[in-house]
Amino acid sequence: MSNKLIIFLCFIASGFLYSCEKVIDYDLNTSQSAIVIEATVADGNEPFKVMISKTAPYFGSSQSTEVSGATVSIKADGGKQRYFTEVSPGLYQLSKVLAAKRTWYTIYVEYEGITYTARSYLNDMVPIVDCTVSYFDGFGILDSGYKINCFIKDPPNIENYYQIKMYVNGKLVNNEGEMDVYSDKLFDGKVIGLVQNSSNVFKESDTVLIEVQAIDKAAYNYFSTLESISGLDIIASASPSNPISNFDNGALGYFSAYSYDQRTVVISRLLSKQN
């Protein structure tokens, strides 16, 4: 939140105070490459997915290099160790497995002699109570259009964290520097409105699939710190650093086990604009 505040202020200040932006040449060193692991376990029909890559020099045309030939496995607390198959370079999957709720999962990635592990807790699903659409008037660089807010009933007396993913007409909404993650710190036990954080707006007749994920604390910490180093938010931070990963041995990335609920909304014209 405080990052958004900075953005507002800097935008206003620089917006009419004669500022300018230009692309410059700046030499950055390249450090030793680190491994990047993105692992998700969802409580649904889709396979468990692990994507592995490596860091690359900052200025260079390759994004990051996929890592092939790693050994990836997963184990639920009290369960068997199961191995993933590499379906394409850097992408490892485990299909036809049901994820159990209220369970700790541990992921093991073994590559070039080092094993990277991470644990995540798969929470109970928190159902969506309602999704409402509101019209946003637009402001400055932010377009006007429709935004979606989802309401859920937060389970009381436990720490809950949520992430919202939206797919508009089949495509994932994924803007630089914006994550829709929430914590129940200030609202424990109430019906919470998860107000859309990202600046994306929808148009009439868009079909939006909303997925509200119940994530664990480690994933919430990862995504919040990721938000602060991507996009505009990075200017606000005095000392950017790598997001807090739940992997050990210096791997970048995260492992998130979550359950989710989904709702589809077709945007239709509101009879009266909401304020």
Place this chain on the structure above:
Amino acid sequence: MLVLLLGCLEAFSQQKFTISGTITDASNGENLSGVIIATNNHNYLAISNSYGFYSLSLPAGDYTLSIALMGFEKREQVVKIHENQLIDFSLKPRNFELEAVEVNGNKGNENITSIESGNVRISPKQIENIPVLFGEKDIMKTMQLLPGIKQSGEGNTGFYVRGGGIDQNLILLDEAPVYNTGHLLGFFSVFNSEAIRDANLFKGSIPAEFGGRASSVLDIRMKEGNMKEYQTNGNIGLISSNVSFEGPIKEDVSSFIVSGRRTYADLFLQFAPDKDIRDASLYFYDLNLKTNFKLNSTTRLFVSGYLGRDKFRIPDQFGFDWGSKTATVRLNHSFSKKLFSNSSFIYSNYSYHIDLSGDNEVIMGSTIQDFNLKQDFSYYPNTKNSVKFGINFIAHETVPGDIQAAPGSIYKSLEVRPRRALEYSLYLSNSQQITRRLQAYYGLRLALFTNVGPGDFYQFDSSGNLTQTVSYNSFKWVKTQGGPEPRLALNYVISDRASLKASYNHIYQFIHLLSNSTSSTPTDLWIPSSDNVKPQIADQWSIGYFHNFKQNLYESSVEVYYKNLQNQIDYKNGADLVFNSTVEAELVFGRGWAYGAEYLFRKNYGRLTGWLGYTLSKTMRQFDSINDGKPYPARQDRRHDLSLVAQYKLSNKLILSATWVYNTGNAVTFPNGKYVIAGRTVGYYTQRNGYRMPDYHRLDLGLTWIRRHTAKVESSWNFSIYNAYARENAYFISFRPKEDNPNETEAVQVSLFKFIPSISYKFKF
């Protein structure tokens, strides 16, 4: 120390008498501080304090005293000393035509003879013609043009002194601490230069009567108000205007001054294309009020207050306001010719509020509030000694965050319990002329800090998880920290144009500013020391050589310092500083050190005046949990820092001024690689502060045209250009995927101010 004091009291041979009194400005009755009263052979000398009070002890006899202060006509007075006397003096300001820029308010070789090293004095006359951003005269921006004091960048009011952090400067307005000194994100400071009499910055030897901040003290004094006649001063500029009105309540007995300043930046918003911006409000104001009464010949009462606020609101979107209020009541009394007392009661409050939805439904805020009682004595036993002692007692209360939700809102009102603490100290110091050449200042301050209830106090385990919360009731003393702070300074006068000075300070700092952003923002959080946060400790050694040339026409100095900092604070990766009652768990602790050399060369008289300042310095930090425990440069580590300020009197009506600044860039953290995660390209960071911002340099030009200058009326126009050769100095640099080819990345630099001309009009009647 007591033995030395007693040893100096000459109890035999010639009878000594003491003269004392107050020195004022003849034109308006303002007290003058720093005035040198000396006998012609310089055997006996006194300096007036910040209330204009002096005390001089002399053997019986006849003397010619000279009373001098830069900017005023020197006065000579024959006095016959046969008894203790009360003698007040008033000095006439120097004839305007002869007046040069005042770079310090003291006599020719004050920089040689004074015990203080590393201290800077600024008066509003000095800043009058120096061009600054938008034509706004600003005492804090001008001060940053002197060596050892670094600006924190465009868009910031805070400053760094000798490698210390932004929170290590104690900023006092008539003795009240000011926690946030910036308006509008720091583009302007809260100090209205029309209301200010003078300011002293102590960065080398810090006298024992000051404490609580590790690196410096900026002691700003407001004008008292013209004792003789009514006067109106004003300045109309492009972005803001100020006006002040002062005068006697009863001539020569009491006076008042009221000053106000407001910006009209919101008028420019009307031209924005977006309706929301047109409806937005954006303004700040400052109000200074002061009154004083001479109750009798030895007692004076001062009451002053300050109120300032910034407001920023976009209806239905967002609202943000912040500001300070201070009030001080002070009573001066001379118990005898040798004993002067000042009692103060001070209140200071800083708060901010954020309206998350722009319609007052939910307001988040934070406050820090101080109540302070001070008692200071100055005792002048004889001409060789000047003793000061006193006590100071501050009750701090910080509300780290509270949420006020309107009834019916989905949010609920919450408050993080306030933290309360007492900061108290006592001090004793003496400034002693040991031999004709050697002067020594020695002092001891005992500074203590206690957390008190009611409140919650937290204990954490080594990974920062909360293990215990203990609630204490009212008045329970929870934890006390602090200790003795020796302060030492020496001045060895080699000749009347050269001297060697040295100083040593040991200082505790008990409250800390948590700020994790590049700009100083109003939402930065002040926290007290506690079980989990130890006080910062600074030790500073400095040594300097001062030399004047051509009968004090040129002053020069070189000072070298080394500062050691303990218990420095930084943040864990991903620290959550906002509205977090257990914010202490987000902090990590380490140490710092800084050293450097400061060169200053000044010309004080003549048609061309000004100075050249250069600082070569280094400041490092080392934290076990940051940068793998390897030392790294602090953000404010700028190797070279140069300022050149010049004023040239073209004629009696035209003054040309120029400022050129150059500094190498701040240390910053940039990525050493990149990768894709969650569909985004982000940087891979392996080093803290491993890179540098590009060099910064800028030329400002100004021209002052004095239209009228009579005894009754003055008016002048000032034209200035900020960044005259329009250099695009980097405000920040960020890295992002290219728009046309997201697989590739680029570096982007944003700069704030290019070429900015401005005009302002100043009047006085």
